[in-house]
Amino acid sequence: MSAATAIPRYPSDVTGAWLAGILSRPGAPVEVETVEVTPVGTGQTGATFRIKATYATPADDLPASFILKLPAGDDAVRDRVTLGYRSECAFYQSVAEAVTIPIPQCFHVDIADEGASYALLLADQAPAVQGDQIAGCDLPEARLAVRALAGLHGPTWCDQRWQTFPGLVMTVIGEDAIRGLGDIAKMAAGITVEKLGERLNPEDAETLFAAMDLVTPWLLNAPERFALLHGDYRLDNLLFDGERVSVVDWQTLGVGLAGRDLAYFTGTSLEPGLRARAEKGLVAEYHRALIDTGVSDYDVETCWHDYLLGMIQVPLISALGCAFAVExxxxxxxxxxxxxxGCAAIRDLGTLELITS
Known part of the structure; x- marks a missing residue:
């Protein structure tokens, strides 16, 4: 690796020479005239920048702007999420070409020091707009999201190679590991209820505790069907542009019941009234898209059953995130x-009773 293409540590390291070194190919050199680097995003799990570039020679096949992801500037945050960095890099290095889920074009990925140093250069999706997790989404956005999700699950459906994929973060294997996660989930529920205080009403707190008590049997008795999971498939990780959606933030890859990703999206993104009216249709739309990828021997009734089971993903990931993320x-x-x-969905759908039965 030359000095020009070494992994940048700070925005000031992102120069025209660095970008040119990344974009140039044998026999097709690129000369970058100027770069402008500005921060974007919240920076909770990493440092994200928009790079605007001008080229010294015509470069019609190259964009005028990119998104660059680097490790978080805060050492404590960086140490906590290096597994996530490794997961995201592994996705773009080894998964992206095997799936059809819509994602930004990746121009460069590099990682070193066990994930403490990495750089991910993606095509800028502007003018696409990030989903708003707090506001929730409408039905057209939900349809785009569930159809897109099939492009991850279908191409990886019950393929054994993903069970041991080194980029997995949100997967535990073996009874002892599953019981350990169950114990952590119970602890996370208590921390979450204490942190959120009056933001969480007593009924939802009760549902959260009950759900986390069932994480161990939920995982131990999961159906044998599996696919590669995004793990955190929600609005904040989706970029919408009219009839198009792009999926980002691949730091929580896992393997498991595909209904977990699907339920996590609807359970976190739709207000309870809209979800109750629309979820049967959304599950059916997802199922049709999944079958279109080549999945067979999987009927819509079984898909609905997996969706009901998968709703535990909402309190599990939410509680883990709330308990252990930067506040x-x-x-x-x-x-x-x-x-x-999500807790309203669990009650409405009878998910806890389904698990205990």
Whole structure:
């Protein structure tokens, strides 16, 4: 690796020479005239920048702007999420070409020091707009999201190679590991209820505790069907542009029941009334898209059953995130909104009773 293409540590390291070194190919050199680097996003799990570039020679096949992801500037945050960095890099290195889910074009990925140093250069999706987790989404956006999700699950459906994929973060294997996660989930529920306080009403707190008590049997008795999971498939990780959606933030890859991703999206993104009216149709739309990828021997009734089981993903990921992530005002409001919607879905759908039966 030359000095020009070394992994940048700070925005000031992102120069025209660095970008040119990344974009140039044998026999097709690129000369970058200027770069402008500005921060975007919240920076909770990493540092994200928009790079605007001008080229010294015509470069019609290259965009005028990129998104660059680097590790978080805060050492404590960076140490906590290095597994996530490794997961995201592994996705773009080894998964992206195997799936059909819509994602930004990746121009460069590099990682070193066990994930403490990494750089991910993606095509800028502007003018696409990030979903608003607190506000929730409408039905057209939900349809786009569930159809897109099939492009991840279908191409990886029951393929054994993903069970041992090194980029997995949100997967535990073996009874001892599952019981350990169950214990952590119970602890996270207590921390979450204490953190959120009055943001979480007593009924939702009760549902959260009951759900986390069932994480161990939920995982131990899961159906044998599996696919590669995004793990955190929600509005904040989706970019909408009219009839198009792009999926980002691949830091929570897992393997498991595909209904977990699907239920997590609807359970966190739709207000309870809209979800109750629309979810049968959304599950059917997802199922049709899944079958279109080549999945067979999977009927819509079984898909609905997996969706009901998968709703535990909402309080599990929300509680883990709330308990162990950096605390912010917006973050707490977001977790409260996700738990309010998800706990209502669990009660409406009888998910806890399905698990105990």
């Amino acid at each position: 912010t005002e917006r973050g707490d409001d977001m977790m409260a909104a996700m738990l309010r919607r």
